Amino acid sequence: MAKNGGHHHHGNKENCKKTLTGMSEYVDNDLKGTGKKSLESHLANCKACMAVLNTLKKTIEIFRVSTPRMPKSMAKKVRQSIKHEIAALEKKGK
Numbered sequence: 770m771a772k773n774g775g776h777h778h779h780g781n782k783e784n785c786k787k788t789l790t791g792m793s794e795y796v797d798n799d800l801k802g803t804g805k806k807s808l809e810s811h812l813a814n815c816k817a818c819m820a821v822l823n824t825l826k827k828t829i830e831i832f833r834v835s836t837p838r839m840p841k842s843m844a845k846k847v848r849q850s851i852k853h854e855i856a857a858l859e860k861k862g863k
């Protein structure tokens with residue numbers, strides 16, 4: 770799969786989509802093994818996805834700080850809204 774040369778491959782939108790889809794699982798530490806590895810390696814090369822990850826992490830942190838004892842049901846809601854956000858970002862697809 771890995772070709773020589775051309776590390777910066779613009780227009781690897783397929784990978785971006787995959788990364789964004791797995792992102793919420795990733796921040797949740799639900800992603801394991803190869804899925805996690807390939808996501809991380811994409812993040813290392815893709816500023817756009819990295820930016821999304823940072824935003825996601827910040828959002829989650831804010832929630833954790835402001836709601837220290839978040840009930841499970843609410844945590845689930847937060848996660849769903851994050852997934853929504855990601856889906857919106859995917860649609861933008863800049």
Ligand SMILES: [Zn+2]
Binds near residue numbers: 815817
């Ligand atoms: Zn990407």
